[in-house]
Amino acid sequence: MVVDSLLKSLNPPETDIDKKWASVAKRRLAELRTEQVKAIPGNEVFQKIWNRFSA
Numbered sequence: 082m083v084v085d086s087l088l089k090s091l092n093p094p095e096t097d098i099d100k101k102w103a104s105v106a107k108r109r110l111a112e113l114r115t116e117q118v119k120a121i122p123g124n125e126v127f128q129k130i131w132n133r134f135s136a
Contacts, residue, residue, distance in 0.1 A: 112118045 109118075113120055
């Protein structure tokens with residue numbers, strides 16, 4: 082609790098931004114659950130990034 086309190090005092094939360102991020106997260110979760118979008122496994126994403134920048 083002490084660390085959390087200290088971090089919040091150094092970087093106070095911005096409720097408007099937090100609300101927008103929460104809205105985006107809820108929308109993306111709904112898209113995943115209704116299969117409107119397909120999740121890509123993290124290892125595939127990182128492999129593509131590695132391939133792109135190691136060439």
